[in-house]
């Protein structure tokens with residue numbers, strides 16, 4: 001399995017997709033399958049419109065089997081996107097050049113980041129939403145900006161307490177590694193809480209804390225799923241559970257911004273959703289790193305999330 005992270009100024013945020021064995025084609029094929037807007041035309045290495053920058057996360061001198069064809073090399077040369085040194089490195093050492101044509105470059109069994117400029121004449125793509133967003137659409141009515149701040153502080157506070165509880169229960173059942181990770185995530189949530197309190201500075205949020213029944217399913221969105229309490233949970237699964245919660249937090253704010261009729265609430269919800277999108281990115285990066293570390297363990301004693 002390989003993680004392919006797409007990054008572009010025309011996308012609201014980076015998107016990581018998992019290309020599994022047998023499901024891999026060119027970078028362009030993977031992008032099209034996931035509606036990633038890499039521009040393209042000929043799809044045959046002859047027009048250069050699908051130019052992308054590829055970063056290989058497994059660095060070092062490992063050979064990559066890059067399969068740089070004469071056609072791709074010639075087009076990159078015409079675009080001024082490959083140096084003589086890169087051509088020698090590709091031909092002699094099988095090392096990949098910085099730029100590739102997405103329609104010619106195959107996704108291999110390694111994690112990569114694919115950056116592209118995209119077509120800036122098109123409207124920016126809406127933020128990526130998972131189906132969980134529908135849970136909140138219209139499900140929570142916010143009457144005032146003060147009430148919105150009360151909800152925001154509750155979401156972050158509840159997430160911190162939730163991770164504290166998960167950490168304690170993992171410790172009690174002897175899963176010390178995941179207990180430590182959940183304690184780290186509780187600290188992460190407290191940082192978010194501090195951000196939420198800062199943004200709500202002019203509001204006495206204590207007056208606007210919503211009751212449990214105000215939430216769909218009586219639970220704040222950043223709580224993990226029940227399986228996060230499984231005593232045999234691995235670090236990677238714990239991170240994935242936390243990511244689901246963060247995505248729901250993002251979707252909660254995004255949905256409020258998209259459904260409220262109040263411009264101040266909309267502006268605040270947009271700011272919070274942007275913050276949450278960054279938290280999602282942080283967790284996705286942790287997961288990518290954790291997956292990489294599982295394949296290439298660090299020497300004993302080095303932490304895998306810092």
Ligand code: FES
Nearest residue numbers: 041043045048103
């Ligand atoms: S789409 Fe024309 S070179 Fe890739």
